[in-house]
Amino acid sequence: MKRAIITGITGQDGSYLTELLLAKGYEVHGIIRRSSTFNTGRIEHLYQDPHDPEQRLVLHYGDLTDSSRLVTLIEKVRPDEVYHLAAQSHVRVSFDEPEFTGNTTGLGTARLLEAIRMVGIDTRYYQASSSEMFGATPPPQSEVTPFYPRSPYGAAKLYGYWMARNYREAHGLFAVNGILFNHESPRRGETFVTRKIARAAARIAQGKEEFVYLGNLDAVRDWGYAPEYVEGMWRMLQADQGDDYVLATGTATTVRQWVQYCFEHVGADWERHVRFDEGYLRPTEVDSLIGDSSKAEKTLGWTAQTMPEQLAHIMVDAELAETRIGEP
Ligand code: NAP
Ligand code: F7E
Numbered sequence: 058m059k060r061a062i063i064t065g066i067t068g069q070d071g072s073y074l075t076e077l078l079l080a081k082g083y084e085v086h087g088i089i090r091r092s093s094t095f096n097t098g099r100i101e102h103l104y105q106d107p108h109d110p111e112q113r114l115v116l117h118y119g120d121l122t123d124s125s126r127l128v129t130l131i132e133k134v135r136p137d138e139v140y141h142l143a144a145q146s147h148v149r150v151s152f153d154e155p156e157f158t159g160n161t162t163g164l165g166t167a168r169l170l171e172a173i174r175m176v177g178i179d180t181r182y183y184q185a186s187s188s189e190m191f192g193a194t195p196p197p198q199s200e201v202t203p204f205y206p207r208s209p210y211g212a213a214k215l216y217g218y219w220m221a222r223n224y225r226e227a228h229g230l231f232a233v234n235g236i237l238f239n240h241e242s243p244r245r246g247e248t249f250v251t252r253k254i255a256r257a258a259a260r261i262a263q264g265k266e267e268f269v270y271l272g273n274l275d276a277v278r279d280w281g282y283a284p285e286y287v288e289g290m291w292r293m294l295q296a297d298q299g300d301d302y303v304l305a306t307g308t309a310t311t312v313r314q315w316v317q318y319c320f321e322h323v324g325a326d327w328e329r330h331v332r333f334d335e336g337y338l339r340p341t342e343v344d345s346l347i348g349d350s351s352k353a354e355k356t357l358g359w360t361a362q363t364m365p366e367q368l369a370h371i372m373v374d375a376e377l378a379e380t381r382i383g384e385p
Contacts, residue, residue, distance in 0.1 A: 305348020
């Protein structure tokens with residue numbers, strides 16, 4: 058039975074990846090950070106009793122800022138595959154907390170890679186790299202596009218990207234960079250723009266809210282469906298050698314178009330309900346991200362199936378169902 062470690066198992070991608078690996082027969086070890094409130098909502102449906110002899114999902118406390126704990130966990134689990142997904146992943150927040158973002162998203166990667174090297178196991182490593190690393194470089198962006206990050210988050214991810222490459226070249230580690238463009242789902246954090254808008258459209262349609270406050274409506278993003286992207290992560294680690302791959306839909310959608318998709322789906326006029334709040338603007342914006350994932354298609358047989366408009370409908374429908382459950 059293959060054993061995997063997932064950092065960031067409680068996040069959007071971590072939860073879908075856990076489902077995928079359990080379905081493939083893996084034993085999955087997830088690292089969660091201690092919190093005074095429950096942070097395991099996205100994986101609650103996957104919980105397995107530790108007393109069950111058949112248990113294949115095991116959770117361990119750990120934090121990216123705690124190197125000795127990472128060494129202990131790698132030594133204890135001795136995984137065949139490591140999926141490093143944990144990060145302070147919010148771009149806007151990274152401008153407020155650049156040092157924390159550097160420490161977790163950037164240095165956290167170095168700590169984990171070093172833990173693998175120190176323990177000396179033969180494992181395959183997935184680095185959650187991001188299209189934010191391209192930043193100001195115009196689209197289409199692929200594996201050979203120059204990087205120009207525009208946020209502390211983007212800069213921290215770029216450090217992680219180069220560290221993964223360096224461990225591949227310097228220490229022979231099977232290390233992969235998945236350069237993933239935005240991917241969304243009903244499990245997306247509520248402060249990312251797609252979920253925020255899908256949720257607002259549903260709540261406005263149900264008369265629970267009247268307005269949603271947004272920043273830049275002109276930004277262009279390449280929004281795909283998260284469950285398809287975690288399948289791509291797994292495929293990257295099954296390849297013959299460690300390499301870097303872009304995953305994207307190749308389509309361009311503005312925030313404004315996303316608003317239209319969501320509001321039209323519930324039959325509401327978005328212009329009556331969307332208001333501007335400059336607090337949601339970023340000191341430096343990434344204007345346009347549109348990915349070219351032809352390498353992943355050719356090498357891994359991976360292509361995105363769900364396009365942005367359909368994705369918006371999936372997310373709004375999930376919000377409508379969720380808010381209905383909450384009704385008296
Ligand atoms: P997410 O929902 O924000 O999840 C982040 C995960 O990291 C959570 O499990 C979080 O734990 C954990 N975490 C944060 N700080 C930690 C720390 N100090 N120690 C241990 N764990 C910590 O992110 P996601 O959307 O699933 O994305 C997964 C990864 O892919 C991230 O690295 C992200 O930067 C990257 N990425 C995402 C996208 C995208 O569009 N979604 C695109 C490209 C790259 P809590 O639950 O306790 O907060
Ligand atoms: O913003 C604009 C905002 O926060 C998208 C992360 O997963 O993907 C994500 O980063 C766009 C930006 O995602 C609001 O200015 C307008 O142009 O949903 P977002 P992001 O910054 O693209 C990349 C690939 C990652 O790696 C990251 O981890 O939407 N926008 N109004 C807004 N954004 C937010 N959050 N809230 C607004 O009110």
